[in-house]
Amino acid sequence: MKLLVIGGGGREHALAWKLAQSSRVIKVFVAPGNAGTALEHGLENLPLTAIPDLVEFAKKENIALTVVGPEAPLAEGVADAFHAADLKIFAPTRQAAQLEISKDFSKAFMRRHNIPTAAHATFSDASEAHQYLDRKEAPIVIKADGLAAGKGVIVAMTSTEAHAAVDAMLVNKNMGEAGIKIVIEDFLQGEEVSFIVMVDGHQVLPLATSQDYKRLRDGDQGPNTGGMGAFSPTPFISPERHGKIMREIIHPAVNGMLHEGARYTGFLYAGLMITPDDEIKVLEFNCRLGDPETQTIMMRLKSDLFTLIEQALNGSLDNAETEWDRRVALGVVIAAHGYPETPRKNDIIQGLSNLTTHQLASDEFHVFHSGTTLGGENGDEVLTAGGRVLCVTTLGDNIKMAQRNAYQIAEQIYFDGRQMRHDIGYRGMTYTGNRAGSL
Numbered sequence: 040m041k042l043l044v045i046g047g048g049g050r051e052h053a054l055a056w057k058l059a060q061s062s063r064v065i066k067v068f069v070a071p072g073n074a075g076t077a078l079e080h081g082l083e084n085l086p087l088t089a090i091p092d093l094v095e096f097a098k099k100e101n102i103a104l105t106v107v108g109p110e111a112p113l114a115e116g117v118a119d120a121f122h123a124a125d126l127k128i129f130a131p132t133r134q135a136a137q138l139e140i141s142k143d144f145s146k147a148f149m150r151r152h153n154i155p156t157a158a159h160a161t162f163s164d165a166s167e168a169h170q171y172l173d174r175k176e177a178p179i180v181i182k183a184d185g186l187a188a189g190k191g192v193i194v195a196m197t198s199t200e201a202h203a204a205v206d207a208m209l210v211n212k213n214m215g216e217a218g219i220k221i222v223i224e225d226f227l228q229g230e231e232v233s234f235i236v237m238v239d240g241h242q243v244l245p246l247a248t249s250q251d252y253k254r255l256r257d258g259d260q261g262p263n264t265g266g267m268g269a270f271s272p273t274p275f276i277s278p279e280r281h282g283k284i285m286r287e288i289i290h291p292a293v294n295g296m297l298h299e300g301a302r303y304t305g306f307l308y309a310g311l312m313i314t315p316d317d318e319i320k321v322l323e324f325n326c327r328l329g330d331p332e333t334q335t336i337m338m339r340l341k342s343d344l345f346t347l348i349e350q351a352l353n354g355s356l357d358n359a360e361t362e363w364d365r366r367v368a369l370g371v372v373i374a375a376h377g378y379p380e381t382p383r384k385n386d387i388i389q390g391l392s393n394l395t396t397h398q399l400a401s402d403e404f405h406v407f408h409s410g411t412t413l414g415g416e417n418g419d420e421v422l423t424a425g426g427r428v429l430c431v432t433t434l435g436d437n438i439k440m441a442q443r444n445a446y447q448i449a450e451q452i453y454f455d456g457r458q459m460r461h462d463i464g465y466r467g468m469t470y471t472g473n474r475a476g477s478l
């Protein structure tokens with residue numbers, strides 16, 4: 040069977056790589072893909088991004104199943120277009136994706152269904168927002184309502200910063216349409232974890248837990264990014280917390296969407312904060328997998344992903360079972376010069392084809408590509424083409440060993456202006472609870 044993955048980042052490389060391992064899959068097209076998916080056995084890039092073109096291609100090529108990586112196509116109604124053409128796609132409809140597309144919808148939805156989250160208020164009028172801020176204390180969080188490619192959240196440490204963020208969004212309209220409405224939310228402290236599940240409309244299959252590193256620099260310093268690294272599983276999600284998250288957050292969300300007439304099918308990602316007094320609150324819902332969490336989750340997944348998605352589309356996730364590698368997977372992102380503000384393109388990436396992997400077996404590491412393209416004189420050089428460039432992902436018996444393996448490989452890959460953190464995994468190593476999770 041032939042499959043299609045929509046997107047061109049590291050998450051999509053990992054998804055397509057995993058899908059291609061199924062014995063029933065002969066080829067996975069990746070639209071538009073990157074240099075990594077171009078070079079990967081069993082994958083083929085497709086230079087298409089417009090939804091009508093993707094629908095046309097899926098019909099013509101008899102694509103058995105399409106999987107969507109990023110949020111932008113969801114907001115454009117890719118699932119609705121595929122359904123209208125009677126094509127199989129694993130992704131929420133535009134209506135169901137409101138959970139990610141509109142922070143205001145998402146917050147009001149959580150309130151309606153008693154899903155724990157930080158207190159908030161929504162504004163489209165700047166002076167009302169300023170008055171509200173005058174009654175609150177910093178730190179406080181300002182969020183653009185709409186999709187803003189990861190740039191729509193300001194965690195304001197001072198009241199001055201918070202007022203400036205309100206003016207930037209509501210007065211100067213620096214987020215465009217996405218910032219016409221804003222959500223102001225109480226600041227939450229604690230341990231941030233990623234909890235991702237598959238949903239078939241009714242039933243839920245949790246995937247392995249993970250944690251990502253959002254700040255650019257070591258020690259969680261510097262600007263927010265899409266994610267500079269991740270590891271799976273996180274010890275912060277004990278079996279007890281896992282049960283609580285399913286009961287108090289995931290099931291109410293899936294049932295809530297169903298009862299509101301927006302049946303949810305697809306991957307669902309809850310970004311959670313575990314607070315110091317052991318409350319678990321939702322920071323955000325994403326209607327997709329995380330990047331780079333996916334790279335670590337796919338490294339650990341032993342089951343056939345194609346079969347799991349088929350079960351989700353048939354509404355039989357209750358019969359699905361997942362088998363996970365018991366080891367830790369850890370991914371280190373290598374980003375371009377200037378990321379996240381102004382990533383530079385066209386730097387030549389060296390070292391990819393002659394990595395010394397020491398004792399690692401070929402299935403214990405993988406270099407997933409994000410912003411890369413093939414170019415140079417003969418078209419066979421790998422060049423940077425985006426903010427996050429690569430994610431070196433490895434397995435290890437514990438976080439420390441997975442970390443050592445990942446950096447051994449990452450250090451061999453070089454391009455001008457290369458940026459990476461050197462401490463991915465450290466939060467997992469600081470875990471002091473007495474019952475670590477292994478989920």
Ligand code: AMP
Nearest residue numbers: 157180192224225226227253310322323
């Ligand atoms: P979001 O896109 O809503 O997840 O926000 C992006 C990042 O901002 C999150 O991953 C958190 O690190 C941070 N963040 C969002 N909301 C809050 C909050 N209420 N308190 C503290 N940090 C937050």
Ligand code: GLY
Nearest residue numbers: 265266329330331
């Ligand atoms: N790594 C966070 C995200 O994908 O939203």
